[in-house]
Amino acid sequence: MKILKFGGTSVGSAARIKGLLDIVNPQERQIVVLSAVSGTTNTLVEISQAFSDRDKDKALDIIKAHKSKYEDLIQELFTTPEGLQKGKELIDYHFNLIAEFGNHDLFTPTEEKVILAQGELLSTTLWHLHLSEINVPSVLLPALDFMKIDEDNEPVVDYITEKLTPYLDQYPDNALFITQGYICRNSFGEIDNLRRGGSDYTASLIGAALKAEEVQIWTDIDGMHNNDPRIVSGTKPIAHLCFDEAAELAYFGAKILHPQSVFPAQKYNVPVRLLNTMDPTAQGTLISKNGGEKGTIRAIAAKDGITAIHIHSTRMLLAYGFLRKVFEIFERYKTPIDMITTSEVAVSMSIDDTTNLLEIIKEVELFGKVGVDEGQTIICVVGDFNANTHGYAARVLDAVKHLPIRMISYGGSDYNVSILLDTKYKTEALRSLHNRLF
Helix, strand or coil, X not given: CEEEEECHHHHCCHHHHHHHHHCCCCCCCEEEEECCCCCHHHHHHHHHHHHHCCCHHHHHHHHHHHHHHHHHHHHHHCCXXXXXXXXXXXXXXXXXXXXXXXXXXCCCHHHHHHHHHHHHHHHHHHHHHHHHHCCCCCEEECHHHCCEECCCCCECHHHHHHHHHHHHHCCCCCCEEEEECCEEECCCCCEEECCCCHHHHHHHHHHHHXXXXXXXXXECCCCCECCCCCCCCCCCECCEEEHHHXXXXXXXXXXXXXXXXXXXXXXXXXXXXXXXXXXXXXXXEEEECCCCCCCCEEEEEEEEEEEEXXXXXXXCCCCCCHHHHHHHHHHHCCCCCCCEEECCCEXXXXXXXXXXXXXXXXXXXXXXXXXXXXXXXXXXXEEXXXXXXXXXXHHHHHHCCCCCEEEEEECCCCCEEEEEEEHHHHHHHHHHHHHHHC
């Protein structure tokens, strides 16, 4: 069985929803994971914010405007009165449900997640109804019945296997299954999600749970490029990556792939293929255990929105347990650290989640003088940087020697060299690295 995931742009219009059958073979056993229609999740976030601000009128205005877009969509998608009626009933149900939250006295994060789930529920059911109208058999699998995260917000793969397998066994003669990306239930049984971009993660988790033949991520670009094509000209898609290389690139800014989606596939050795909905014949990128060419630099990625925290402490740094105490502060506030460097009297680290930054700084100041640099970018160069490789790290640093670098991370992984610099130097750094390395 194959798992195929299509992003929001791939279902962004009636024409594209219909066009999925140009890629999906209804005769081949597969699960198709869909994101919400392009722009829907952002709109649902706006609606939730308006409800949270107790601005019911604003929320209802947004709901009305977005419902109108869906009404236009079903006019193009369905060709029979019966199909159009079913589409209208579906839209009425979901938008009435969303509007009902305006009658609640208190709007909580739990209710927001219910609203955010409506996008995927709409897109999957619309495609299922369209297939039914044109007599293509399909089964709609409710992701909320088998996708689950635990109390640490980690997906439970064994649970997915346990709950999803019986669903599939009920339809031994059916080939095409459809389910929602992104949405799940938490450990309390409430509707939750895998955070933005989580449809990739859903596909990878289902692939791992079923030990699928392959996971395909269909998006609007022909594979993972060796640099950001929005900033650097002359970039090229990479034909083959190993799981570790892909994980580094996804985590450090390659937008084509959700950062967490590589790990389930890697653990269960399920190949992941990145393909272009707009150009299905393009080769794309294959991510697998063996990867591609060894002894080369593969790609460059950049992650914005980074904050660097510097701790200077001649008294504490070399004391037993100092770093453990510092890390425990970040652990208490559930704030991951991206990069870390140390010297005899100082330690510097970077984070991308500043939700609890003030509280973290207050506690860290007990250990020494603290400095904070906001508006930073991590640039990650991915390739073969193992201990036997000569000269690659020097080439990376030589390419950015004219720029002020705040931190360098090298040696923690065989697959990357990372540098931290002010975001205003990002474009120059990416272009300079590209010219020097490729």
